[in-house]
Amino acid sequence: MNYQIEKKDLPALLQQWMQSAQVFAPVENGSFTKFKTLSDVDKLALDGPHNTRYPPKALFLPQSEVLLKYQDRDFAAITLDKQQQIVFGIRPCDASAVALLDTVFDDQDYPDPYWKTRREQIILVGLGCAEPAETCFCTTVGSGPFDKTGLDILATPLEDVYTLEAITEKGSRLLEGLPALANDYHEQMLATQNNALDYLNPVLETDGIKDKLYAIFESGYWQQVSQACLGCGVCTFLCPTCFCFDIVDETQRGERVRNWDTCMFRVYSQEASGHNPRPTRSERTRQRIMHKYAYWLDHIDQIGCTGCGRCVRYCPVGIDIREIIRDARAWREA
Ligand code: SF4
Ligand code: SF4
Numbered sequence: 001m002n003y004q005i006e007k008k009d010l011p012a013l014l015q016q017w018m019q020s021a022q023v024f025a026p027v028e029n030g031s032f033t034k035f036k037t038l039s040d041v042d043k044l045a046l047d048g049p050h051n052t053r054y055p056p057k058a059l060f061l062p063q064s065e066v067l068l069k070y071q072d073r074d075f076a077a078i079t080l081d082k083q084q085q086i087v088f089g090i091r092p093c094d095a096s097a098v099a100l101l102d103t104v105f106d107d108q109d110y111p112d113p114y115w116k117t118r119r120e121q122i123i124l125v126g127l128g129c130a131e132p133a134e135t136c137f138c139t140t141v142g143s144g145p146f147d148k149t150g151l152d153i154l155a156t157p158l159e160d161v162y163t164l165e166a167i168t169e170k171g172s173r174l175l176e177g178l179p180a181l182a183n184d185y186h187e188q189m190l191a192t193q194n195n196a197l198d199y200l201n202p203v204l205e206t207d208g209i210k211d212k213l214y215a216i217f218e219s220g221y222w223q224q225v226s227q228a229c230l231g232c233g234v235c236t237f238l239c240p241t242c243f244c245f246d247i248v249d250e251t252q253r254g255e256r257v258r259n260w261d262t263c264m265f266r267v268y269s270q271e272a273s274g275h276n277p278r279p280t281r282s283e284r285t286r287q288r289i290m291h292k293y294a295y296w297l298d299h300i301d302q303i304g305c306t307g308c309g310r311c312v313r314y315c316p317v318g319i320d321i322r323e324i325i326r327d328a329r330a331w332r333e334a
Pocket of ligand 2: 235238239240241242292304305306307308309310311312321
């Protein structure tokens, strides 16, 4: 069912939600925006040219998190707060990324209790992208500026109104009591969504990309595309679908901690013997691209990139994954 709320009434709605739930939303954070617990609705930052720099995956998989505490031979599990949480303003590319990561962390045989607990208590209220940024390419990878994957509610911004579509039961319950969507707004909503799609066309061609990447696995292509890479890891830390982590024992604190890690770091794949199966930038770049555009397809038949454009925007040397994919398709060994 579709509902509506006037933009001027949104702060009051969020304040109402804040009385019974912890609400996260994009807020100003220096020169960028970031998802934080909302305490002051005046700090809401919904109208930026693109999504938050820091990906909302951190709400489910914190950059650093204590898994358990121990002393001598005893250990204590970490109990996560059971509290209703609402994420307002997550973009469809980032919600799709959460759904992709569910396939990793909410595995039927080996579910991750930390991820699962957070996921179960969070309601995702998406904000569709009426004016996608130049770096967005979600339609290329099977998503879209108003894609509903992973969302409980999808909001569409019109001039003075947000339309709110309840997608799940959780979403329906949250919207109970709001006015139903008027017919005029329904038409405007469809027009807004179609305009955004037109803006993103034409899409980058990805047909056959997996086979092509396997075919050029041993080629000189990777050396060429990785030459400028600094190995800083920004592209992977900011990526909403990257999930590599390392687990370390902080023995002085008696804590076992999970930290984000990245395959773009040289030591990531270094083994205890000193051998490193990916010793060069070329192999590490290849791993990053193969994982997203070949291995994810092998595992769940989906590309592991949602086209959010963060790696394009924030790579300090301008390496653009869209060019890597485009050029890979055209690559012929000299
Ligand atoms: S952000 Fe750019 S320079 Fe840094 S690791 Fe990624 S591709 Fe390399
Ligand atoms: S690979 Fe780049 S564009 Fe794709 S989801 Fe990750 S950060 Fe976004």
